[in-house]
Amino acid sequence: MDKRTAQTLADVARLAEVSEITVSRVLRNKGPISERTRERVMRAVRQTGYLPNRIAGTLASAGSSLVGVVLPSLSNIVFPEVLRGIHAALSASGHQPVVGVSDYDEAAEERLVAGLLAWQPAAMIVTGLDHTAATRTLLRRSGVRVAELMDIDAPPIDLAVGLSHRAAGRASVRHLWARGYRRFGYVGHDRGRDRRAGRRYEGLRQALAEAGGGLVGEASVDGPSSAAAGRKALADLLAGGSRPDVVVFSNDDMAVGGVFHCLANGIAPKRELGLFGFNGLEIGEALPLPLSTILSPRFSIGEIAARRILAEPRPAVPESVDTGFEIVAGATA
Amino acid sequence: MDKRTAQTLADVARLAEVSEITVSRVLRNKGPISERTRERVMRAVRQTGYLPNRIAGTLASAGSSLVGVVLPSLSNIVFPEVLRGIHAALSASGHQPVVGVSDYDEAAEERLVAGLLAWQPAAMIVTGLDHTAATRTLLRRSGVRVAELMDIDAPPIDLAVGLSHRAAGRASVRHLWARGYRRFGYVGHDRGRDRRAGRRYEGLRQALAEAGGGLVGEASVDGPSSAAAGRKALADLLAGGSRPDVVVFSNDDMAVGGVFHCLANGIAPKRELGLFGFNGLEIGEALPLPLSTILSPRFSIGEIAARRILAEPRPAVPESVDTGFEIVAGATA
DNA sequence: CTGTTAGCGCCTTCAG
DNA sequence: CTGAAGGCGCTAACAG
Numbered sequence: 249m250d251k252r253t254a255q256t257l258a259d260v261a262r263l264a265e266v267s268e269i270t271v272s273r274v275l276r277n278k279g280p281i282s283e284r285t286r287e288r289v290m291r292a293v294r295q296t297g298y299l300p301n302r303i304a305g306t307l308a309s310a311g312s313s314l315v316g317v318v319l320p321s322l323s324n325i326v327f328p329e330v331l332r333g334i335h336a337a338l339s340a341s342g343h344q345p346v347v348g349v350s351d352y353d354e355a356a357e358e359r360l361v362a363g364l365l366a367w368q369p370a371a372m373i374v375t376g377l378d379h380t381a382a383t384r385t386l387l388r389r390s391g392v393r394v395a396e397l398m399d400i401d402a403p404p405i406d407l408a409v410g411l412s413h414r415a416a417g418r419a420s421v422r423h424l425w426a427r428g429y430r431r432f433g434y435v436g437h438d439r440g441r442d443r444r445a446g447r448r449y450e451g452l453r454q455a456l457a458e459a460g461g462g463l464v465g466e467a468s469v470d471g472p473s474s475a476a477a478g479r480k481a482l483a484d485l486l487a488g489g490s491r492p493d494v495v496v497f498s499n500d501d502m503a504v505g506g507v508f509h510c511l512a513n514g515i516a517p518k519r520e521l522g523l524f525g526f527n528g529l530e531i532g533e534a535l536p537l538p539l540s541t542i543l544s545p546r547f548s549i550g551e552i553a554a555r556r557i558l559a560e561p562r563p564a565v566p567e568s569v570d571t572g573f574e575i576v577a578g579a580t581a
Numbered sequence: 582m583d584k585r586t587a588q589t590l591a592d593v594a595r596l597a598e599v600s601e602i603t604v605s606r607v608l609r610n611k612g613p614i615s616e617r618t619r620e621r622v623m624r625a626v627r628q629t630g631y632l633p634n635r636i637a638g639t640l641a642s643a644g645s646s647l648v649g650v651v652l653p654s655l656s657n658i659v660f661p662e663v664l665r666g667i668h669a670a671l672s673a674s675g676h677q678p679v680v681g682v683s684d685y686d687e688a689a690e691e692r693l694v695a696g697l698l699a700w701q702p703a704a705m706i707v708t709g710l711d712h713t714a715a716t717r718t719l720l721r722r723s724g725v726r727v728a729e730l731m732d733i734d735a736p737p738i739d740l741a742v743g744l745s746h747r748a749a750g751r752a753s754v755r756h757l758w759a760r761g762y763r764r765f766g767y768v769g770h771d772r773g774r775d776r777r778a779g780r781r782y783e784g785l786r787q788a789l790a791e792a793g794g795g796l797v798g799e800a801s802v803d804g805p806s807s808a809a810a811g812r813k814a815l816a817d818l819l820a821g822g823s824r825p826d827v828v829v830f831s832n833d834d835m836a837v838g839g840v841f842h843c844l845a846n847g848i849a850p851k852r853e854l855g856l857f858g859f860n861g862l863e864i865g866e867a868l869p870l871p872l873s874t875i876l877s878p879r880f881s882i883g884e885i886a887a888r889r890i891l892a893e894p895r896p897a898v899p900e901s902v903d904t905g906f907e908i909v910a911g912a913t914a
Numbered sequence: 915c916t917g918t919t920a921g922c923g924c925c926t927t928c929a930g
Numbered sequence: 931c932t933g934a935a936g937g938c939g940c941t942a943a944c945a946g
Contacts, residue, residue, distance in 0.1 A: 256923060267933050272925065280931055297722060302699040303639045304923030307938050312636065314679070314700075322668070328661040335655070335682050344696060346647070346679050349668050363677065366635040367647075389630060475867035505867050511844060512869035531864065534808035534838050536845035589939060600917050605941060613915055637939030640922050 254296030264292035275300060306368060315554070316364030316372045317345045320352045320442075323472055324501060326527055326546055327375070330397060333550025334373060341558055343370060350375075352441040358383045365390050371557045373550075377402040378443045393562050395553040398544075400568040401447055408568040409553040413444045416542050416573050417451025420524055423575050424494050425459050429522050432456055433492030435481045435502055436468035445473075445498040448526060452496060465490030473498060478505025494522030494581055500529040500541055507535055507580060522581035532578070540578030545571045587629030597625035608633060639701060648887070649697030650678045651707045653685045653775075656805055657834065659860055659879055660708070663730060666883025667706060674891055676703060683708075685774040691716045698723050704890045706883075710735040711776045726895050728886040731877075733901040734780055741901040742886040746777045749875050749906050750784025753857055756908050757827050758792050762855050765789055766825030768814045768835055769801035778806075778831040781859060785829060798823030806831060811838025827855030827914055833862040833874055840868055840913060855914035865911070873911030878904045 254260045257268040264271065266285060273279045274289040281289075292298075306312040315338055319327045331347070338345055346367060348360035358380050364372065365386060371393045377400075379387075387394045387405055398410040424432070436449060456462055467485035469477040478497055482505065485495065497503035503525030510517050517523050517537050525532060528543030549571055556569070587593045590601045597604065599618060606612045607622040614622075625631075639645040648671055652660045664680070671678055679700060681693035691713050697705065698719060704726045710733075712720075720727045720738055731743040757765070769782060789795055800818035802810040811830055815838065818828065830836035836858030843850050850856050850870050858865060861876030882904055889902070 257925095258923080268923090269925075269934085270932060273932090276925090278925095282931060285931080297718070299695060299719075299723075300699050301701060301923055303636055303645060303701050304938095305925070306636045307640050307940090308923075308925040310925095310938065322661040322665040325658050325661070328655040328658070331680075332655040332682065335680070339681075344679050344681065344700075346677050347664075347668070348672075348677065349665065362632060366633050367677075368634060368636050385630070386632070390632075475864050479867050504864070508867055508869050531808050531837070534812050534841055536841050590941095591939080601939090602918085602941070603916060606916090609941090611941095615915060618915080634939055637922090638941070640924090641939075641941040643922065643941095 254292075254298040256301070260289065260292045260296055260298045263296060264289045310368070312368045312370055313343045314367050314369045315343050315345050315558075316348070316361070316367065316369040318348045318350055318357055318360050318364070318372075318374045320350050320375050321472065322349055324499075325529060326499075326544075329546040330375075330550040333547040333552075334554040335550075336547075337551045337554035337558075340555075343554075343558065352438070354378065354380045354383070358386070361386050365392075371395065373397060373553060373557065376443055377404060377408065393557045395557045397549055397553055399444055399447070400570055404566045404568055406562060406566055407553065407557060408566075409549050409556070409571060410569075411544060411571055411573045413447035414451035414454075416526065416544075417448035417453075418455035419451075419573070419575060420448075420496055420526070420542060421452055421455035421459060424496070424522060424524060424581060425461070427522070427581065429494035429581070430461055431464045431491060431493040432461060433485055433490065433495040434463055434466040434497075435478060435485055435495055435506065436466065436498040437473040437477055437481075437502060438471065439468055442473075442498070448498070464492050468498075473501040475501055475505035475508060478502030479509045480505070482506040482509045492521070494524065496524045498526065500525040500527040500532050500539060503539055503541065503580075504529075504531055504535065507537070507539060511536070517580040524581045528574070528576055532576075535580075537579040539576075540581035541576050543574040543576050545573070587625075587631040589634070593622065593625045593629060593631045596629060597622045643701075645701045645703055646676045647700050647702045648676050648678050648891075649681070649694070649700065649702040649705045651681045651683055651690055651693050651697070651705075653683050653708050654805065655682055657832075658862060659832075659877075662879040663708075663883040666880040666885075667887040668883075669880075670884045670887035670891075673888075676887075676891065685771070687711065687713050687716070691719070694719050698725075704728065706730060706886060706890065709776055710737060710741060726890045728890045730882055730886055732777055732780070733903055737899045737901055739895060739899055740886070740890060741899075742882050742889070742904060743902075744877060744904055744906045746780035747784035747787075749859065749877075750781035750786075751788035752906070752908060753781075753829055753859070753875060754785055754788035754792060757829070757855060757857060757914060758794070760855070760914065762827035762914070763794055764797045764824060764826040765794060766818055766823065766828040767796055767799040767830075768811060768818055768828055768839060769799065769831040770806040770810055770814075770835060771804065772801055775806075775831070781831070797825050801831075806834040808834055808838035808841060811835030812842045813838070815839040815842045825854070827857065829857045831859070833858040833860040833865050833872060836872055836874065836913075837862075837864055837868065840870070840872060844869070850913040857914045861907070861909050865909075868913075870912040872909075873914035874909050876907040876909050878906070
């Protein structure tokens, strides 16, 4: 073997003329080591370019620094932003995310969770509170801490970090009602798959009913949300003959498309037709008219969840952290 | 121990009254197993809810199904789309990505690469061809296959999959010149960090010089690209007094902001001012006027790279795969 | 077709 | 402050 490529602790140990365990201790900064020994070891490590084998380390110490992360999608910038928050917290504590994408499919999520648990992760982070019973059982039995992100509208397994989408749906109505809107339209996407959008929709319907109103019309697309989809769906809705004075969109991607439809067709946002989104994406702010929407703290949700799940031991009783949301008045409603 | 939660192969083996290795074989579908034994084992596995420990499996068999992935950013939808392509290919072959985000920092990338190699990954996927010498050495010595994504403008370590950004920059000029534009402006971001944007800029300058033209003005922002940044930078550029008839943006995020600036200020895109982006993001298509841009095959780049890097052994000589790009005529230039 | 033996590379525990 | 022994859970290689 080339002296300049140590594969194992033993190689380094031989070169430094100490035992394996001493090298291990130096590398992990654990236990008392004389300065002289430490330097000898470090020199050998540098000389050989030794890289520790964390697989072996994990097996021996029964605790990996991998964290399983399951996201429903990467197509919508929302989840990469959550992942960014997760990554920020994890890298601060030397952990690394193993990522799975479920494509909003609970059966796929179950397979991903099982696959990720096989890596003996330090913790698991999943999205939402809706899972198959088997997923829930896997997670419970695993013994590792589990964070469920984005949503707090149902009881979590261990820790939920997010906001009440039902409350957000209600808040949109309150906000828009106060501004004089009465004829509500709704434009949605992916019926039945995006559960959180579904909860916002429910909150909207409830609040509307309580206020003595109702939806005058709605339209939706089958696929995932996108500006193109929002643009098309709004066109469909308006072609339908119901004359809404405001349209609530399932999210900002859709709403931005709605704004584009208005701009392209000479409809004045707000004055002629109110447009309201959800998420508070950067793109909405930069629009010729800033989008009226609800800001969800996506980065924070990821960051808080990852930080807390690693810092504390599993408490006796599940907990939900409400990160809240914020209405962005904007100029489109 | 609860009979219903087997932690190890031995637990399952005991219950099924076979040896560990037999359980191992059944679980991995390896070697000849009698139907009777297989069923007995599977029953025990189901009864106990046994989950394999891949850490131990990896150590024993010297080959993990983890793949290290280093991305420069998650804020721009481009990289999540690459990751989506990677994930699609990996999940098809039972691999899982361990993700690191370098934030366009080569020193951070070096740390991430070292950290990821410690998991004995089946392969490494990094972004771009610009790395520290140490990163390059780490990757070379590791012995695993290495894919470098997005860029093919320099020699790769092992396999590069992407497009020539220099060529893309030149292509924008050719396209716009043919359409009669002569007074080119440029709006950029993050000077010196986003190397691929830098290469497109170089290509643009070269092609412009060769055509007998030059930039009449440019503006840039310090931070990452965004619609807000593009909007502001275009405003700055136009306030500067140089009177470009077309502006090339460092990417679509910036260009979309440019379109917004025009819409908000009554400037007619194309007729009064050409606007040209790069990436071909979905949002650009949905704009009231579809953005003129260059489409980069982001999903494919991730998908092809992940698939090839796992399928084939390392060839003797490094290889670059040109995935090409496509000019999208659009309506803004 | 099934089992035995011997590690994978590292870390825990216990001695010195 | 340093080391020796043993084992983490699994699988390769070789028997039978």
